[in-house]
Structure formats: C-alpha cells, structure tokens
Amino acid sequence: MNDKLNIPEEMVPGKNYSLWADIKVNGWILASWPVIFLGDLWLFVHENCTFLLRVIIALIPLAMCLLWIRGVVRWIRGMDEMHRRLTLEACLFAITWTFFVVTAWQHLKHEGILDAVFKTSHSSCENLVLGFNFAGLTEYDFCYPLTILLLFSFYFLGFTIFNRRYK
Amino acid sequence: MKNKLRELRAAKEWSQADLADKLEVSRQTVNAIETEKYDPSLPLAFKVARLFKLPIEEIFELEKD
Numbered sequence: 001m002n003d004k005l006n007i008p009e010e011m012v013p014g015k016n017y018s019l020w021a022d023i024k025v026n027g028w029i030l031a032s033w034p035v036i037f038l039g040d041l042w043l044f045v046h047e048n049c050t051f052l053l054r055v056i057i058a059l060i061p062l063a064m065c066l067l068w069i070r071g072v073v074r075w076i077r078g079m080d081e082m083h084r085r086l087t088l089e090a091c092l093f094a095i096t097w098t099f100f101v102v103t104a105w106q107h108l109k110h111e112g113i114l115d116a117v118f119k120t121s122h123s124s125c126e127n128l129v130l131g132f133n134f135a136g137l138t139e140y141d142f143c144y145p146l147t148i149l150l151l152f153s154f155y156f157l158g159f160t161i162f163n164r165r166y167k
Numbered sequence: 168m169k170n171k172l173r174e175l176r177a178a179k180e181w182s183q184a185d186l187a188d189k190l191e192v193s194r195q196t197v198n199a200i201e202t203e204k205y206d207p208s209l210p211l212a213f214k215v216a217r218l219f220k221l222p223i224e225e226i227f228e229l230e231k232d
Contacts, residue, residue, distance in 0.1 A: 005193050080192040082205050166199040 006078035025075045028068035032061040093158030098151045102142045169228045173201040
C-alpha cells in the first residue's frame, strides 16, 4: 500500500524525482505550450477562417490546462494526509503569489508607474551593464506560458518553505 | 501535541517504514508525527490507537499552554 502513495518530492528535482510521474501529472500543461505556438501560427496563416474555428483553436490550450488541473487533483488525492496538506499549502502559496504578481504588474502598468520608473530620462536603470531592456519590459503583458512558469516557480518556493516545517 | 508513538513502535521492534505500511501512510509522515512536527487527523489517530490496542489519550496528549 505504501508504495502506491504519491509523494510531492516526485515533482521536485532531487533523489525522489520521477520523470514518469511528472509527465503523467504535468504532461498536459507541457503539451499546451507548443499547442499555443502552433495555434497562433495557424491563426496567423489562416486569417480568413471562421469565427467559431478561431475561438476553438484559441481555447484548446485552456482546455488542456483544465485536463492538467484534473491530473494534479488526482495526484494530490493519491497522497497521504501530511503530504496532501503540504502540497495544498504550496499550491495555495503559488496561486496567491502568482495572482498577486500578475495583478500588481497590470495595475502598476495601467497606472503608468512602471513607465515612470523605467522610462524616465534620469532613470538609473538606463545604463545597466547587462543591457536588459527594462523600457521594453514595461510594455509586456503576462502571457499564458509565463503565468504558468511563475506558478511553477512559486510552487517550488512554497514547497521548499513548507517542507521544512515537517522535516 | 505530545505522543508516545516512537516508544510504542520501538517496543514492537518496528521500523518507521513498517509502521507506515500498517497505517497506510508514508514513512515521512510517521517520522513527522514522532518528532511532533505534524499532528495526525482524527481518523489516523484512531488507526494508531487501534493498531496498538490503546485508547487515543494514552498515545496522544494535548499540551497545555
């Protein structure tokens, strides 16, 4: 029975990492990334396709995202109570922080605060040695892949924080 | 919450993995309960009590503030 239990470490790089378990749980979300790209490409090439087809193609990645959530829920259900709690805490941490970062970014952008910080002539960021284009960054909106990437990053961070509590 | 799980397990000469198998949880969960870093749910506490044939309050004790 014990061998059948899922553990959160299966998804975290380390000695217990399982590529097979990772693919089973996160396969849909990973597959949705090239689908977004191919969908965009297809819509760009077929500009005159029907409205309904455009809607369907645009929503395919989100449908894949729902299947991913289903996989994550099943994975969490297969854990024992402590790991389930730990994973849910990390998920909540990730969702909350992703929501906060995305909405804060959009709000700051909407209020013109990002432009005021990064685009003013006396900005200290203008002559950065690394040459990051901060001014260009302020034009950026959070797209689906970046939001998912942010979600994963916060999940790993949250998992690391909460895992300490039970070790 | 304090508990006597480690002593009871040692008395039976079970490893953490053995106890985890019997309780249908992971070894890490048994370790977290023994080190008092995780309080088990009521169903799991009942399972522990049933396994050791003892009342719950003899295994788990709520600490006074």
